[in-house]
Amino acid sequence: MSAEDMRRAIARIAHEILERNRGTEDLVLVGIRTRGLPLARRLAARILEFEGRPVPVGALDIGLYRDDVSLHSRPIVHTSDIPFPVDAKNVVLVDDVLFTGRSIRAAMDALTDLGRPRTVQLAVLVDRGHRELPIRADYVGKNVPTALQEEIQVRVEEVDGGEGVVICSSGEGS
Amino acid sequence: MVTGSFKVAAPTRSSLVDGTRRHVLDLDDFSLEEINLVLTTADAMREVLGREVKKVPTLRGKVVVTLFYEASTRTRVSFEEAGKLLSADVINVSSSGSSVEKGETLLNTVRTLQATGADVIVTRHPHSGAPYFMARNLETASVVNGGDGWHAHPSQALLDLYTIQRRLGRVRGARVAIIGDITHSRVARSNLWGLTTAGAGVVLCGPPTLLPQEFLEGSHQHDGGPLASVEVTTRVEEALEGADVVMPLRLQLERQQAGLLPTLREYSKMYQVDERRLKRAKPGALVMHPGPMNEGIEISPQVAHGAQSMVEEQVHNGVAVRMALLYLLIGSRQAGVS
Incomplete structure (x- = not known):
């Protein structure tokens, strides 16, 4: 996926979010650290452009909610920063890649510790399959069928200094 | 493959960063x-x-x-x-x-x-x-x-570092005055390692009977380690001059019985961090105390509960x-x- 493809996918998802939620009322975006956050900010910028209304954007760190802390070495935890109540809101979780579904499970746990949203929806840039939990995305930038041993890398300017989505077989990296 | 010889373990340093540390015993082995x-x-x-x-x-x-x-x-x-x-x-x-x-x-x-x-x-x-x-x-x-x-x-020293970092935005370059019974203080010892590793300037201050020999004599300066830069003084006014952080230690009352102090009154007169002395520190300098405090001895009640006091924030x-x-x-x- 090129930077252009990414831009178009985000614009489409922004439209879909607005369509499904009938505008911006009670709508909030929550980006999952690290790369979900810049994607959430971009969605918010698009929504502002299309509707002329700002939607709040929060950052969620799921380090403390993972179920694999004792399996691998523990992830570095950062702060969550959601400076608005999520109670009775329509919350759109935003992440870069949907894979096993475990991060999303952790994110939903983290979110429900902060309040009781009316709905929780999920937007991802890439769905690569191989789910291990009954979780699906409401908005998908691109479905990318992958082999388990392949790796998907989403690069965003704010984090990686470049844009695009690449598949690499494990160990290669870019 | 190797037979008949001992395998000598490489002297690796364990660390929380790569998940190889199992114990937290002091900060002297913290990077x-x-x-x-x-x-x-x-x-x-x-x-x-x-x-x-x-x-x-x-x-x-x-x-x-x-x-x-x-x-x-x-x-x-x-x-x-x-x-x-x-x-x-x-x-x-x-x-x-x-x-x-x-x-x-x-x-x-x-x-x-x-x-x-x-x-x-x-x-x-x-x-x-x-x-x-x-x-x-x-x-x-x-x-x-x-x-x-x-x-x-070590956990006290880490929370002190965290409090300084949060309040001043940095630890590096901060001037930290630790005042009181340095010799018998585990808080001072761990803080010395933590603060110097993090690049703070440390001044130790207390009566000569309560300062460790090697610091009094200045032999720590030839050590070559992180402690070499530590300043030592017996005058509290000197220690407070330009300090970003002021850390009076709890005076353990049994020290007087041990003959290390003439009277508690004299100690508080000479070393108590009070409002007048605190003016020598930088405006808004942080006052930190590991607790429990002897108010009126190493710290005046006004300073202990004043605007610059970090005592409750330290606990949090x-x-x-x-x-x-x-x-x-x-x-x-x-x-x-x-």
């Missing part, structure tokens, strides 16, 4: 990177502390035991709270009311605790080095030193820092450390 990891993680924990529902499921099914052979309120309670907020099961053992009263040895006590399934043992002991002895004799459990004799109190931050330590240690233990 700057490791300190920074603890402080970053503490930020995330502080966010949890600020929530309406202060609990995360991170350490579910883990067991933290506090084993205290010496009185403590804030250290024990904040470790207990830290464990509970992370959903670990926390068990408190004190020397009274346990088999310690029946004369069980330290070794057997900690081995028993390990056998019952403790993942982390947080301990305080009146004898310097006791936590090291425990660590050497445990195969799976982690040991966190909650204060041993005059020797070390202490919970966040101890959550970070438990989280990082229990995560590390799984990474295949012997």
